[in-house]
Each structure stands twice: as C-alpha cells, then as structure tokens.
Amino acid sequence: MTKKEKVDQSLPASNEDPKALRILQQRTETPADALAHTSLQPTVQAACTLMEFNKGFGEMAINTLVADLSKQCDLASEGDLARGEALLMAQAHTLDDCTMGTKI
Numbered sequence: 001m002t003k004k005e006k007v008d009q010s011l012p013a014s015n016e017d018p019k020a021l022r023i024l025q026q027r028t029e030t031p032a033d034a035l036a037h038t039s040l041q042p043t044v045q046a047a048c049t050l051m052e053f054n055k056g057f058g059e060m061a062i063n064t065l066v067a068d069l070s071k072q073c074d075l076a077s078e079g080d081l082a083r084g085e086a087l088l089m090a091q092a093h094t095l096d097d098c099t100m101g102t103k104i
Contacts, residue, residue, distance in 0.1 A: 018061035019051070043069040
C-alpha cells in the first residue's frame with residue numbers, strides 16, 4: 001500500500017507578479033543580452049505559450065511553469081520518459097476521439 005502525503009492546498013502570499021519572468025543576468029552581459037538569452041530557452045518559450053493558450057485555467061505563474069518544465073526536461077534527459085509517453089498516449093486518444101464523429 002502506498003503512503004499518501006498530505007498536500008497543503010493553500011498558496012503562500014506573494015507580492016511577485018505571476019506574469020513577471022525572472023531574468024538572471026551575468027556580470028558580463030547587458031540587460032538586453034540577458035533577456036535575449038532567457039527568451040531562447042525552450043522552457044521559457046513553452047511557458048509563454050502555455051500561459052497564452054491556457055488562460056481558461058486562470059492566472060498562472062510563469063516562473064513556476066518554467067521550473068516545472070525544466071524538471072520534466074531533466075527527467076527526460078535522464079531517460080525517464082513516463083510523462084512524455086503518457087502525454088503522447090493522451091494526445092493520441094484525444095485525436096482519435098475527435099475523428100470518430102467526423103465525416104471524411
């Protein structure tokens with residue numbers, strides 16, 4: 001039997017704007033360079049897309065999306081493809097169901 005952990009459903013109060021992307025600037029780069037480097041990160045691009053297309057979920061924090069996407073990418077790089085396999089299976093079923101009522 002698996003032990004279930006209690007999850008705190010409350011979110012901590014934060015003054016940080018959920019849409020404000022944290023930019024890490026190296027000492028040797030300008031703010032514009034730091035923004036350019038950050039904007040090219042696949043996880044940042046994916047987070048921006050998710051925020052735009054998932055507005056129906058409500059307000060999401062971009063930095064949390066970037067962090068969670070980074071974790072998933074790290075797992076995939078380490079060979080753990082469980083989430084990717086589940087995602088592809090769910091997408092296949094969604095597409096299959098969508099074509100069931102379509103006349104060709």
